[in-house]
Amino acid sequence: MNSLNAIRLFTASVDAGSFSEAGRQLGLAPSSVSRQVAGLEDSVGAQLLHRTTRKLSLTEAGRLYFERVSRILAELDEASAAVSHLEEAPRGALHVNGPTAFGVRHVAPALPDFLARYPEVRIELTLTDNFVDLLEVGADVAVRVGELEDSSLIARRLAPNRRVLCASPGYLAGAGAPERPEELAAHNCLIYTRHHGNVHWNLGGPGGLAEVRVGGNLRTNNTEAVHAAALGGLGIALLPSWLVGQEVQSGRLMEVLPGYRAAPGALDTGIHALYPADRHLSAKVRAFVDFLVERYGPRPYWEDPPRGRPRP
Amino acid sequence: MNSLNAIRLFTASVDAGSFSEAGRQLGLAPSSVSRQVAGLEDSVGAQLLHRTTRKLSLTEAGRLYFERVSRILAELDEASAAVSHLEEAPRGALHVNGPTAFGVRHVAPALPDFLARYPEVRIELTLTDNFVDLLEVGADVAVRVGELEDSSLIARRLAPNRRVLCASPGYLAGAGAPERPEELAAHNCLIYTRHHGNVHWNLGGPGGLAEVRVGGNLRTNNTEAVHAAALGGLGIALLPSWLVGQEVQSGRLMEVLPGYRAAPGALDTGIHALYPADRHLSAKVRAFVDFLVERYGPRPYWEDPPRGRPRP
DNA sequence: ATAATATTTGCATCATATGCAAAGATGAGG
DNA sequence: CCTCATCTTTGCATATGATGCAAATATTAT
Structure with missing residues (x-):
């Protein structure tokens, strides 16, 4: 008292x-x-x-x-x-949460630069593929690819999440490259899905929206497996650009129907940083999100460069 | 803030x-x-x-x-x-201040009883004969004999301060005991004074107020010296009852003109406990003052008992 | 889906803190 | 010895902040 x-x-x-x-x-x-x-x-x-x-x-x-x-x-x-x-100033422990595949490819490689710029920050990176409550796991910031749910969190857009069709040069040499979406039905399409039943790819391109029923001899609930199979020349895959962009750039994969992209769903399917909607945003979180925004830029390095753009 | x-x-x-x-x-x-x-x-x-x-x-x-x-x-x-x-409860350090002579005779002997009753108190007794500021010296309570000055302090009366005439049996046997105040002028009176010049004793008794000019072959500014001289049979002294009371009771000194007392001055010349006028009087000070009041009682043990009263 | 409970905000009310002025008190200096 | 300057304290008016209630929003359990 x-x-x-x-x-x-x-x-x-x-x-x-x-x-x-x-x-x-x-x-x-x-x-x-x-x-x-x-x-x-x-x-x-x-x-x-x-x-x-x-x-x-x-x-x-x-x-x-x-x-x-x-x-x-x-x-x-x-x-x-x-x-x-x-x-x-950005200091102390920063708990970052994100999905495994994206985290390994695009978050973890960015951390050395971030820590070099902010030497007083210690990062604890937790990569999980099941959706977790930020506060529950004690995370300060999360990177999310695709659907957004938590309305109590602030979402800052980091990059678009485009899915592109691609296959290995070897597969295309043998099976030929489709030139119209409908032709996909005749190809071995590598299916990522979490459910049973038929799978349709909704593609947007020069000819408008095209919904193609696809199938093949591989269905999996793991994107990395699809990725590996595509690299191995098994067939055509629909994969996010952040996963295959650099391989397309290097020629290990080739884009199929380059004008077409998976049509985005109802929700914003970009890549976002999520953090609590607190009145006082901590300096370390602000710095980290700013850092990611700056690093990925308006056109992330994994996207097709309009003209031979150097990749970091 | x-x-x-x-x-x-x-x-x-x-x-x-x-x-x-x-x-x-x-x-x-x-x-x-x-x-x-x-x-x-x-x-x-x-x-x-x-x-x-x-x-x-x-x-x-x-x-x-x-x-x-x-x-x-x-x-x-x-x-x-x-x-x-x-x-x-009464606890901690209690700083007590008082005059040397009274402190040695009536405060210090009381402390064992006080400390036995309040074992958590530690006493620091400072005996000084020059007037000190309570707060300056860090005292919690002071015992004062005679004049009161500090108006910011609370004074609790502990005992009257009477001065009585006395001499040793030996002196009285040789010089005879006066029976009227005027006869003092012919006796060797032991003078306590801080100033030069003539000294008058104002005595109140059966015959009203009597002012007697007194003198002798000893003048000193130290009461203890007067006391010692009286005990040694040098003459008649006017001394406070707390100093000679018990010796009168034991017969080492005899009261002279028993009906007469030194007339009190304008100020209250009792014996007081002084302590700061704080809103929160500490338990230890309260206990100590109460203890002294109780110990000295309405009629202190050093005063003549009306009828053979046991002395502690 | 519904009920229950949690946080937050607006608004009115109430408690508390504050400043000013005045009174009482004390020490320094003439 | 007296006067002045300074300090503490108290009363009173004002302002600042705290509180409760009700409503809105959100989230979890049934």
Whole structure:
């Protein structure tokens, strides 16, 4: 129930030697100081100061209280300073959460640069493929690819999430490259799906929207498996550009129906950084999200360069 | 500027797991808790808690702040408790100030009993014959004989301060005992005085007030010297009853003109305990003054007993 | 899907802190 | 010895901040 104010005024009065001087230093009326200290004395139930018009002197209780309380006030200021210190620049532990595949390819490689720029930050990177509650896992920021759900979080767009058709040069040499979406039905299409039943690829391109029923001799719920199969020349895959972009650039994979992309669903399927909608966004989170935005840029390095663009 | 209240509500919320629960435990509305914590966050400039409708979770800054601040709150409570402990019973150091002669004869002998009754008190007894400022010397209570000056102090009367005429049986056997005040002029009177010039003894007795000019072959500014000279049979002395009372009782001195006493001056010349006029009188001072009042009683043991009264 | 509970915000109310002025008190200096 | 300057304290009016209630929004459990 003690007002911290009263304690501060008490110690200030002891230091200054009088209520008036303490008030002068703190910009308060002497009467205010006097009353606060008197209230503190009532609160602890003991006389803390003997008052004369000319001098204040501590009672035994006052001396005892002053010694302990002035140290405590210093500790309290230190605690506030420590927190403020934590916020005045990117510092401390930063818990980053993200999906495994994207994290390994595009988050982890970025961390050395980030940590070089902000040496006081320590990163704890947690890659999980099941959706987790940020707060539950203790994460400060999460990278999400695709659907967004948590409405209590702020989402900052990092990059588009485009899915492109691709296959290995070897497969295309043998099976030929389709020139119209409908031709996909005749190809061995590598299916990523989490459910049973038929799979349709909705493609948008020069000829408008085309829905093609596709199939082949591989269905899997793991994108990496599709990726590996495509690299191995098994067939045509529909994979996100962040996963195959650089292989397309290097020629290990070739884009199929280059004008066509998977049509985005109802939700924004971009790549986002998510963080809590707190009034005080911590400096480290702000720095990290800014860093990713800057690194991926308006056109991420894994996307097709319009003209031979150097990749980092 | 931090309100202690806000910090307490913050830690209570962390402990309770929610603002509502903390408010329930503390008898406050959830909104109040919420606002106080938000204000604390603004004050330190950092988010301390992530809020969900179902759960609160500490940020890194919050965890840091909580760990430090909860320990600090405990220390603060301890400090208040230590002071309160000091006041709930007579405890701690008690600085007693008094005049040498009275202190040696009637204060110091009382201390064993006092300390036996209040074992947690430690006494520091300072005996000085020049008048000192209580607060200056750091005394909690002073015993004063005679004049009172300090109006900022509370004076509690302990005993009357009577001065009586006395001489040794040997002197009276040789010089005879006066039977009227005027006869003192013919006796060797032992003069205590701090000034030069003639000395008059103002005596009140059966015959009303009598002023007698006295003199002899010893003048001194030290009461103890007068006392010693009287014991040695040099002459008649006018000495306080607390100094000679017990010797009169034992017969080592005999009272002269028993019906007469030195007329008191304008000021109250009793024996008093003086202590600061604080709103919170400390338990140890109260106990000590009460103890002296009780020990000396309405008629101190050094006064003539009306009828053979046992002396402690 | 519904109910229950959590946080937050607006608004009215209430407690507390503050400043000013005046009174009482004390020490320094003439 | 007296006067002046300064300090503490108290009363009163004002302002600042805290509180509770109700409503809005959001989230989890049934």
